Amino acid sequence: MPRTPSLLSRLRAVPPRRLAGWAALGYAAAILAGALVGAEITLRSKTRRIKGEFVPVGRRGGDVYLPATPETLSRGVIGIVPLRPSRGHALLGPPQLLGTLVRRRILEERGVVPNGSVAWASTFVYNGTPAQLGLPFQNFKVPTAVGEMPAWHVPPVGGERDAVAIVIHGHGGQRAQALRMLPALRRSGVGSVFVTFRNAYGAPRVGQGFHSLGDQEAEDVLAALEWAARAGYRRAVLYGFSMGGNIALCAAQRPERAALPLAGVLLDCPVLDWRDVIRANGQRFGIPGFMAAHIGRFVEWLVTRRSGQDFDLVDQLRASPRFTLPVMLWHGTRDRTVPVGQADALAAARPDLVEYRRVEGAKHIRCWNLDPGGYDAQLETFIRRVLPGVQVQGEPHA
Template structure:
């Protein structure tokens, strides 16, 4: 009897400890997808192919993060000498290869491209994913690299998908004035609430006490806590033009998160809800509408930047950056 009374709490303690370690690894160190798997997905959805990527004229570049990691990326210069640059930031467990689907869209807008591997992903170093807590400073490093190598006249835009969307929104709190607009595709609005959703709703696991234990382990091992990552707080004082994109069938990062980000952010802003799209496939479902909204964002952001003080705006009032668009799903 005494033995049983001792062993039961020991067993429970070990079980809780094991679940906590597993959850922590899933959140910060989930197994990364191979290049083959990424391209298989892109080819299945019809948005991009490995042949297209292999045929790109690209240059590998590396920078050093503020905390000493080597970060890797590729530059593409379809418009040599032009001063417009797009930095495209991928999501969790993938790499810059998944960002290649957006290259042609931004080429058409006159931008040169920087594809980056986020820390711990692709060819970049790192142990933990921190959901924008440290990654926003990595974006800052890449922006500085562009300005150093291509000149202080550069105009820069950011595009981020999923984890990348959270990263570019977190960056708004420290944004360089050369960055003129942001596109956040299926971003999370608050990390604590996202983890609650994924643990409680998706996995049917009690959030208490698991998330509290994971949070303590996260602080001890990875150097941050969930409540320190909240794109909602980052957008509420930002006047930078932002396009929020989300699929209406996204259950991994719920659609309402982009809606509340849109509501919280001051103008200028746009919201594109792509009907029928699940997580991270809004562009694959309706690339035409996606590109139209991106074009409107860029047009308004750059015309506003170039217009002299007091001069009338050139954009159509019906296309202001505060419009909310809902796209109908189309096959691609």
């Protein structure tokens, strides 16, 4: 009976030129597939839920016991919210692994987190509104040229509307991701406006729903400044997370359009160079560096062709010589979404303006979690410096 040739022997029989052609075709197909996915992710983001996990909660006194998962094992502070949020909410301290369980100490608690409950656990700590912190707030919409953007207004403790922080979430993010920093903002004496921008979840869809990666979204931040001016505020700072940091910097470069004088910009793991982010995220998923570079260039071409995006307009490292406002910058060394090298480059380029905190071991927009007290102190000190005379409420962090 004749023996069937092996696959290897069949491949050896194929002319080398044909094999090279197949390899090139396969590589091109992989590049195309990666670029199509990458362009779609870059252009759109409408995440409905704050990142976290649902887990059963065991409780003994001031300790809770959670199953060991990537989220419950995260370094630093996390939050848990029972499925019935009215029953409680807690901030939990650093993890201690006990076999298949994680023990965390309760640092703060509102209401009661009951033993045996099922809860949402997350490094973003909160998943609701400022009411989850027991704070008064106004749920309103910012009028813009393309529709009304959902927003929260948290007035200053003392009632005097002197200064306001415009808080801007990131790509695929939501306003609740920044609630961790709200107590520090309150202590600093400023009011807060948490804004949503076009084509994000809950906001108006514009055109085909594509993001402009900071350029057009900055118009929604300028509209929020107009609202704040009408509400009686006299000056402002911008506070952006991830892509929100790029939006903040785009808005800060249009001072003639700002309804309020801008005193400074706070940036948490900001996207400063989108080309670099696209390449890095390709490598994050195991794509070799040379292939990620090819995919990145093709993603840039596809995004530009589909949306008209000008990547130079949102290249904040290139724009840094034009910056005029003081900047408070945090970035984590374990950030796999936005490479920390971007923050390093900005701090090196503008040491005259940038106060930089490079947080060892912190993941993307998780710098606060590793050292809440230190982060809050840096935030409050920066606001006191750029907004002299603001009425500090309570005891500020040292």
